[in-house]
Amino acid sequence: MEYVDLDARTGELSGFLDPARYLSSLPSIAGDLPPGARAFATDPDHYDFRSRRCVKDLTVQAVRGAGTEEVEVELRHNCWKHDRDLIVRYTGVSSFLIDSVDGDHVRGTGLGAVMLDEILPHEDGCVHEIACWDGTLTVVCRDLRATWTEAVCSQA
Template identity: 80%
Template structure:
């Protein structure tokens, strides 16, 4: 991540997640993001850890279309925090990298820590840090859709 700090220090506490530098930089770059990426990145709930639409703690459920120009990444809610699942559709994908901590995991990277969307000559880059690895996509644009879900003891 270029701006989001996944290991910040606050007083004596280390390992704090801090998107502040990215959020302060976002107004200066948001105009350079494609429309869908801009809408998702600048959503006030995106980095609000108390929000039900914060990406933190979503579970990576599926990656579809890897290697193609159209891809989908699906995230499942955590009932204690979210009441919706998230589907991100990427168009004009020019690069996709899945970097698992353990090679045997494939794209099963666990829960989302945070993400960062930046302008790129091909549209935008979207880096998604998870506890067990990272996904990085470069695309012409993306569209994030939150869908209602039902929380139950089986979720």
């Protein structure tokens, strides 16, 4: 991550997630993002940890189309926080990388919960990096479209 701090400090305490530097840079880079990426990155709920539409704590459920120009990543809700799942569809994919602790470099289902993500301009459109507790998913694409879909929570 270029701007999002995944190990921020507050006084003597460390290990906090802090998107503040990214959020302060976003107004100056948003105009360079493709339309779908810009809409997703600048959504006020995206980095609001109290919001039901914050990406934090979602889990990669499935990756479809890896190795093609059209990739879809399905992120499953956390019943304690979210009421919707998130599907991100990438078009014009020029690079797709899963770096996971368990070595699953195709499905991405072993990445654990999302810590945070970051979307930056790229010469091919944008780069979307999703940092999870057990790995990272990085996609370079022409654009992306993020859609929240109804989820069914089954808490026992």
